[in-house]
Amino acid sequence: MNIEILGGKNEIGGNKILISDDDTRILLDFGMSFSKSSYYFSEFLQPRKSSSLRDFFEFDLLPDLSGIYREDYLRHMGRRKEDRSIDALFLSHAHMDHSAYIHFLRKDIPIFCTEETKIILQCIEETGKGTFSDFYTYCETFSFYLNKKGKLSRVDRRKEEYITERKYNIMKPKRKVEIGSFEIEMVPVDHSLPGACGFIVYSDEGNLVYSGDLRFHGLNGEKSYDFIERAKEADPEVFLCEGTRINEDRKDSEAGVKNIIKDLISQTKGIVFVEHPKKDIDRAKTIYDAAKSNERDFVVDLKLAYLIEKLGKMSPLDIKDLKILIPKKGWGLIDKEVPKNQVLKDYETWERDFIFKDNAIKYEELKDNPEDYVVSTSFWEINQLIDIKPKNAIWIKSNCEPFSEDMELDEKRKKHWLEHFGIKEYSAHASGHASGPEIKEMIKEIKPKEVIPIHTEHPEMFV
Ligand SMILES: [Zn+2]
Ligand SMILES: [Zn+2]
Numbered sequence: 001m002n003i004e005i006l007g008g009k010n011e012i013g014g015n016k017i018l019i020s021d022d023d024t025r026i027l028l029d030f031g032m033s034f035s036k037s038s039y040y041f042s043e044f045l046q047p048r049k050s051s052s053l054r055d056f057f058e059f060d061l062l063p064d065l066s067g068i069y070r071e072d073y074l075r076h077m078g079r080r081k082e083d084r085s086i087d088a089l090f091l092s093h094a095h096m097d098h099s100a101y102i103h104f105l106r107k108d109i110p111i112f113c114t115e116e117t118k119i120i121l122q123c124i125e126e127t128g129k130g131t132f133s134d135f136y137t138y139c140e141t142f143s144f145y146l147n148k149k150g151k152l153s154r155v156d157r158r159k160e161e162y163i164t165e166r167k168y169n170i171m172k173p174k175r176k177v178e179i180g181s182f183e184i185e186m187v188p189v190d191h192s193l194p195g196a197c198g199f200i201v202y203s204d205e206g207n208l209v210y211s212g213d214l215r216f217h218g219l220n221g222e223k224s225y226d227f228i229e230r231a232k233e234a235d236p237e238v239f240l241c242e243g244t245r246i247n248e249d250r251k252d253s254e255a256g257v258k259n260i261i262k263d264l265i266s267q268t269k270g271i272v273f274v275e276h277p278k279k280d281i282d283r284a285k286t287i288y289d290a291a292k293s294n295e296r297d298f299v300v301d302l303k304l305a306y307l308i309e310k311l312g313k314m315s316p317l318d319i320k321d322l323k324i325l326i327p328k329k330g331w332g333l334i335d336k337e338v339p340k341n342q343v344l345k346d347y348e349t350w351e352r353d354f355i356f357k358d359n360a361i362k363y364e365e366l367k368d369n370p371e372d373y374v375v376s377t378s379f380w381e382i383n384q385l386i387d388i389k390p391k392n393a394i395w396i397k398s399n400c401e402p403f404s405e406d407m408e409l410d411e412k413r414k415k416h417w418l419e420h421f422g423i424k425e426y427s428a429h430a431s432g433h434a435s436g437p438e439i440k441e442m443i444k445e446i447k448p449k450e451v452i453p454i455h456t457e458h459p460e461m462f463v
Contacts, residue, residue, distance in 0.1 A: 001020070002018075007033055012097070013031055013455060015029040023180045024182050032096055038404050070105060084108060092113075102135050107166055111167060115170045120194070125137065127350055184200070190216065190219075190220040190222075191213045194281050195314075198211045208239075216434055219316070224434070239443065239450070242439075242455040245439075247458045252430035252431050257428045261290040262293055265294040268392065276398040277400075278307070279307070284300070291374035299325045299376060300323070300324060323360075326354065326360050333345075379413070385417060
């Protein structure tokens, strides 16, 4: 069995691992390296779509492998058609540092993951505006068709016959998938978004375990302990082990986050805003519980509402138990006396079902009854403060510290907004990753013959 780390070595994220033998080639994750990408690019300086893969190859953001990339991009950059060289992609979870570059893959590569991972990627594609976001479907690019006037039009997402669903296959625990000479098993783990898993690759030459991203202190910590048991049984030759926090001893606790938020709410008269990772539904549940124990409603934004609805029974939160904040958009018709159909035109198609729901609320409600609500928010929604004009409000930062210069600047801007509105900021967060001592304990338990550190800036600490 050959193991090639194409991304995720000596860096946090960007995992791309190629496992192969004479007959079979599979990829474990195909993510974006935020550190490599932001070394050259920024919000307003992005890789150009017009150069297809060239800008990504130039800076080694994507590996120049043949037989894995989408044909429309290859054609556009003058490369010949290639035979498919990869049998399958296995996705550990839907965080972008593990999945973003699916966009560039051929549509005939089967993708194996959990149901939650597929749904999250579908939601990101449907509710986002990214240039490179064909995660769930694949839309033919750089193609033309003959329009009704007999002239050439460019293919885009409005032309349905050029959109195909990617080949997703849902994995279930304890059911191995056979790909060529490998058998692959999905093992659920606890991480900061639903549906995360690790993988065990079984082969005649020995077995390999891949941790994906994991932690032991979340609402589903027992999953990660079960992962250790299963990995141990596989008696692996190799363990690809994540080490995001290998250099940190602090053991985090999701339960601790709930207690802090609960106390902060109880001491506050005005609105409580909580800034948190929006895909982390467990954190949303933590905030919801803290709000409920203070007899307040938890208010979510449209994207979070859409994700919770799509996850259905797989979400620990039921959309019916939440309030949905309808933001002012486009013409800002939500608080004007105009016909409903005109109001709806302000919103994207996926948003429209929520606008007049019974549990939908507008900013006026937050303004009139601030003591009744805890509001899910982010820096990108902070301009709503102008409409709400909150008094005695607090802002709880429940996500990680900024890890790039761009993020630090936004953090500064946020502080200016909070100062302007006299809002005091607190913090309550638990990481998505295991601590150093927990990682060491896990390796000791699994007893692989070899450990390959991944997703870490400190591989030397694994010695
Ligand atoms: Zn990651
Ligand atoms: Zn992750």
